[in-house]
Amino acid sequence: MKTLKILTFMLMVLAAGAAQADKVNVVASIPDLGVMAERIGGNRIDLTVLASGREDLHGVPARPSFIPKLHKADLLLTLGLDAEHSWLPALAAEARNPRIREDREGWIEVFEGVTLEDVPEVISRAEGMQHVEGNPHINIGPQNGRIMAENIAYALMEFDPGSEEYYAANLDAYAAELDALAASLKERGQALQGHTVISYHADISYLARFYGFEVIGTLEPKPGIEPTARHLARLVREAKEKGVCLVIHNQAQPAKLPGKMAGRVDARAVMIGNMVGAVSGVDTWQELQEHNLRVLLEGLDH
Ligand SMILES: [Zn+2]
Numbered sequence: 001m002k003t004l005k006i007l008t009f010m011l012m013v014l015a016a017g018a019a020q021a022d023k024v025n026v027v028a029s030i031p032d033l034g035v036m037a038e039r040i041g042g043n044r045i046d047l048t049v050l051a052s053g054r055e056d057l058h059g060v061p062a063r064p065s066f067i068p069k070l071h072k073a074d075l076l077l078t079l080g081l082d083a084e085h086s087w088l089p090a091l092a093a094e095a096r097n098p099r100i101r102e103d104r105e106g107w108i109e110v111f112e113g114v115t116l117e118d119v120p121e122v123i124s125r126a127e128g129m130q131h132v133e134g135n136p137h138i139n140i141g142p143q144n145g146r147i148m149a150e151n152i153a154y155a156l157m158e159f160d161p162g163s164e165e166y167y168a169a170n171l172d173a174y175a176a177e178l179d180a181l182a183a184s185l186k187e188r189g190q191a192l193q194g195h196t197v198i199s200y201h202a203d204i205s206y207l208a209r210f211y212g213f214e215v216i217g218t219l220e221p222k223p224g225i226e227p228t229a230r231h232l233a234r235l236v237r238e239a240k241e242k243g244v245c246l247v248i249h250n251q252a253q254p255a256k257l258p259g260k261m262a263g264r265v266d267a268r269a270v271m272i273g274n275m276v277g278a279v280s281g282v283d284t285w286q287e288l289q290e291h292n293l294r295v296l297l298e299g300l301d302h
Helices: 002-021 031-044 066-071 088-094 142-159 161-188 205-211 229-242 256-265 285-301
Strands: 024-028 045-049 075-078 107-109 196-199 214-218 246-250 268-272
Touching: 024 031, 024 142, 031 045, 031 075, 031 142, 031 161, 031 285, 066 088, 075 088, 075 142, 107 142, 142 161, 142 205, 142 285, 161 205, 161 285, 196 229, 205 214, 205 285, 214 229, 229 256, 246 256, 246 285, 256 268, 268 285
Parallel strands: 024 045, 024 075, 075 107, 196 214, 196 246, 246 268
Antiparallel strands: none
């Protein structure tokens, strides 16, 4: 009997060891995808997040320290739509891990299923280098959280079918939270409806769609192109005509120009977060959405 107990114990230790070794190595391009993967993958994944959250989504520094993390990744979670175009595909190609190269089975794009904004009629880099396939800033839109989470869950289920039920249960619980959050945000954000705004970069299209306000122009003439005096002069005229009330920028963009623009058109400059970790206290995707709504409503109040 004693031998049997020892044997059972040894088997349990071995099984625990195997489970440990079996964890799915998940690398997330930005913290939004990391926090979602954590909620769905729980103790079944080992997670690494590349961007800090304070950076510009299109311009995350390609640190060499990312490469060993990518080397052992089973899944690389990305927003897709070329959001990480300037830094991630090259790093993924450099890691000795063909699985997670762009367009391979381990390179996961979470935008699949999102109703896209700003899809150009003709795909051309002449329209700026950053948004050629449609607006990639899906993570800022409260309407997109559930779809992003579902795509992460499906990727985990496919890679690790043995834990499918675990992922499905975690997704159900998380999706219910996200649905409740979206309904509550919409209710509390009604005051934003019908207003006109300017943004620094074309990164708030999903936010505008969700709350029902209109982005009449951007300080950048095209995504990723530096503002010019001529473009700004035209924008000032249009902003005055349309009664713009907010000039919206994020923590990774220069604050001086939005402030100056707001002064010229009698609007308020407000700073939202462009991803989880953008400012202190924004550590979950829900907190990002709450933060952005609070900032927008405070801007209207003034
Ligand atoms: Zn962009």
